[in-house]
Amino acid sequence: MREVDVLIVGAGPAGATAALNLAPIRRVAVVDRRAEPPPRIGESIPPAVRRLLGDMGLFESFVAEQHAPCYANRSVWGDEEPREMDFLRDPDGHGWHLDRKRFESWLRGVAADRGAELLVPDSIERVERDGDRWRVELTSGVISAAVLIDAGGRAAPLARRLGARVIAEDRLVCAWRSGVDRGKGGRGITFVEATEDGWWYTAPLPNERRVLAFHTDSDLPVACDRDALLVRAAAQKELASVLRESGFVADTPVAITAANSATLQPCTGDGWLAAGDAALAFDPLSSQGILNALFTGLAAAEAADRFLNGESFDEYAEIMGGIRSAYRTHLDTWYGMERRWPGAPFWRRRQSPAAAKRG
16 A cells, blocks of 8 residues: 555646645645546636746746747627726736646646656545545545545546535536638627626637637527527627638537536645645636646645644645635626626626626
8 A cells, every 4th residue: 555645636737736745744645537648628827827827936837848939918808898997017927828728738737847656547445444544445446645636527536535515616517529721800808798698708729729618508598509609609709700800710619618606615624735626616707727626736735744844734725715605706797797688698697796696
């Protein structure tokens, strides 16, 4: 039976970030059921990520990965007038459109280079308390760990085994397709447009590709209408213009993925804690998902190190509570700006007080 200080479940952005920060000072292993990161929807990250990556000694290496820059966010929200917010005066510069698979592979590589052991593909068969440590039976063998970190995504697979609950706060889902982008319009810009039953998103992807996504609630009739995704997109004046200028041609089937806000209760326990989407899953409208994964991965690493030095997880739990409070305030404010369809179920559920008690 191998012994480590920290065993991390999930090698995504949160798990890999926790690992690469802990590996230089602790014995760390990361287990993930996938041998390599899966394909994902394109992701845009804000300029503020520059400081976070710099604090972890990663910024120069990240820049060398040559992800596409994101210079502005354009939206049709609150009224029919398109508005653009650029990053020209942002002290952190521009953001980025990520190649998600390459980004996650890079984080895994940094973690391994710093000394973390990657157990991929592998999965947990059984986990139990063994004195003041954990005995974890994997498909590949048995590991003894002092601390467990659940970075396994929205499903929070480890924390739920240990008695925590994932509380879904709404019913948001995302229907999306990707395709070729051979035009010159819309490069370096993310675009969002509100409609009666939800909101649209489109952004460029690497290798002359683009993603088109529609967000709505899973119980609304439009959520079942996958085949009409492109037809409905063409009916949105500004969105249709962006797609025409980009020369977008969809070449993948429609995929559906969960996009709801969710909170893990509790996010820490006796010798374990959760990070990233396992602890707090964000609505994509916030554009904070990757930033949250990186930040909470770093915070989880620091909390695990303090725990191994005899401290509690109380400070980490307070940090997570503060993140959730700020997130809810900003998200409710953003949704509250759209008042054109007050009787529509999608928007009625997202108006105050307390966003219609979380849908």
